[in-house]
Amino acid sequence: MEIIPSNFIEEIIVEDLKSGKVKSVITRFPPEPNGYLHIGHAKSICLNFGLALKFNGRCNLRFDDTNPEKEDTEYVESIKRDVKWLGFDWGEKEFYASDYFDFMYEMAIKLIKMGKAYVCHLSPEEMRRYRGTLTEPGINSPYRDRSIEENLELFEKMRRGEFEEGEAVLRAKIDMSSPNINLRDPVMYRIIKQNHHRTGNKWCIYPSYDWAHGLEDSIEGVTHSICTLEFEDHRPLYDWFLDQLGVYHPQQIEFARLNLTYTVMSKRKLLKLVEDGYVSGWDDPRMPTISGLRRRGYTPESIRKFAEMIGVAKSNSVVDYGMLEFCIREDLNKRAQRVMVVINPVKLIITNYPDGKKEMMEAVNNPEDESMGKRLVPFSKVLYVEREDFSEEPDPKFFRLAPGKEVRLQHGYYVTCTGFKKGDDGNIEEIYCTYDPDSRGGWTKDGRKVKGTIHWVSAEDAIDIEVRMYSHLFTKENPDDVEEGKNFTDYINPDSLKIFTAKGEPFIKDCNEEYYQFLRNGYFRKDEDSTKKKPVFNKTVGLKDSWSKGKK
The missing domain is CATH 3.40.50.620 (HUPs)
Known part of the structure; x- marks a missing residue:
């Protein structure tokens, strides 16, 4: 042939x-x-x-x-x-x-x-x-x-x-x-x-x-x-x-060798990052090393696809990091287990939901792959939701929780915000809602629809998980382009790693999958540091794809 x-x-x-x-x-x-x-x-x-x-x-x-x-x-x-x-x-x-x-x-x-x-x-x-x-x-x-x-x-x-x-x-x-x-x-x-x-x-x-x-x-x-x-x-x-x-x-x-934005490829510079403690090691998920990318959640298929997309050229150029993110996002969308995790939790109390009642809501594990099946998620009177999903004084384009606004709880019911309580520090401590008992699974008798859908976790069933949120290690697109009097390490991003204690649905505790999509939060990989008592997840990439949209 x-x-x-x-x-x-x-x-x-x-x-x-x-x-x-x-x-x-x-x-x-x-x-x-x-x-x-x-x-x-x-x-x-x-x-x-x-x-x-x-x-x-x-x-x-x-x-x-x-x-x-x-x-x-x-x-x-x-x-x-x-x-x-x-x-x-x-x-x-x-x-x-x-x-x-x-x-x-x-x-x-x-x-x-x-x-x-x-x-x-x-x-x-x-x-x-x-x-x-x-x-x-x-x-x-x-x-x-x-x-x-x-x-x-x-x-x-x-x-x-x-x-x-x-x-x-x-x-x-x-x-x-x-x-x-x-x-x-x-x-x-x-x-x-x-x-x-x-x-x-x-x-x-x-x-x-x-x-x-x-x-x-x-x-x-x-x-x-x-x-x-x-x-x-x-x-x-x-x-x-x-x-x-x-x-x-x-x-x-x-x-032409590969040059990637927001990274350095020099072994000398990578060694300095390791030896001087800027990162935790060669496999730190912020490193462009293969072991670092693997730990962060990149798959071999996504890296091979990336290599195929950038091709082989005779002249040097710089590749947008977004292209690499596009490849892993496309791959994980097909294979990642969907779960609900609330990274920055605040309590939501459904005031008209019966005390002590618990329901099991059916959830699809991956809408892209029916063979991955379904799971049951516990639902109760007190839930955790993302703090960012509530606004005391929302702008007109805010379609999540706010006083008087109705949203859909993913896999659950429609709820309407009736009030909230602040702590002594001025932060929201609790959000109060009522639910429509005839809206289970997102269906309503009158056929009404809402624009906002948010994820949640039952408070009494939630497990604590450590979530490590990663972003670019460098603030500068080309950290090799050093200004006079500076070193490439002067461009290290102080916010490249943020660690949260999040609330996850109990399914996660015994799930042996490697790759996950935390609904509305992005794709994550279970880290080697994970234990039964303390699951640890590294954020691989967000859900939004700005790179491919910019190419259209």
Whole structure:
């Protein structure tokens, strides 16, 4: 069956298969295990694994563990967990850069013997100064013309740990006057005397990403090495290394990374948020990490749909966070269990309802899916309703509770407000209503309709639940755009998390569903902190969709 390409990368692959350049497609997802994956990585995961699935190929999961200073097995396990949660499987194709350290070392020796690499003792500051600028060529290192024999001896001393960190590096000998700064004798190896999470203390020299990346792809037989745009200027170096060594040469293709409003995607910045206590951890629901989104209530289906909607482009752009919210709202509308929860409760007393009477009202669990069935909700004389659903002096467009106004109680009766009581602090303590006993279920004998419908919970049956209301972590649409004298953390939203003790219907206590729609309040997910005595829910997204409406 002919595959119709949907983006420029697929067009390249289709042509490569037609021409016989490649016989089967092999991609890879190559995270560095120095942090948790974020929504930008999710786009790359969906792209690389998606291409393998579409073209009946395979996608390797490869950890670029070349920097023991920042990497940890915790990150490795979190990455594997996130990729699987998104719905992808790498089978037995799990690789590590550290698997190839011996081979990389041998290839470095090969370049030295070819006169294409040398040991340099310039300090990092001197190396930056010698490198030149975008408008000025670099200057050759005074160590550039050492003999092959001396370089081999010095590189072996580096490997044995006879130099201290920063005292020596191995550099490729390319062209210090190249207009592409990446080709101005880049570093291939640096000394890091720190335990590696997989190889222990076997090595004290570690390959740079540019040196390791192409070799890893070559060893694994990757056909299409797909990178984000910041690596476009590195491609000539990728090509140079592979061409000089005469090894199998994959094709590197760049695409635009994901930039999302009201978020930061830099691992360095995300790590600062975690380490400095701005958030509770990598899985804080305000974080753009996959684990944070999962905890907040995003589904793998919604994230895959988001990746599909934003597509694959050749130029960078910024995506409205509302698009991501649209995807989860569409998904949860079909699967979420409907329940009634009053987040900011005030008592409503139905004065003409019999004392001690209790009725069970029938409620649909999800009108989008009849198979989810129905449940019974207890109704009594004293209820909780949302404080915002009452107004002492309403404006003309306020269709909820107010003196003399009639509303419908969801799944219950029509009630008319007859009065209210305030406390010493001036706040409303109780609302008084009468009900129409002939309006059960929203039907009335005279066929009258009301514009306002509100949710409620029976006071004597209500359970206390903790509700965590989340909003954007940053107040600024682009927190990376830092004003002079400020840091990106200066734009953190102090109201990004608000915690309420809400009142929920008793059904919630024993319900094992993961995703919920709290009627009129939004979509929520039951948190890992939940217990039988204290259910905890994270707000995923509200019910209103401003993003798609703005696109019409």
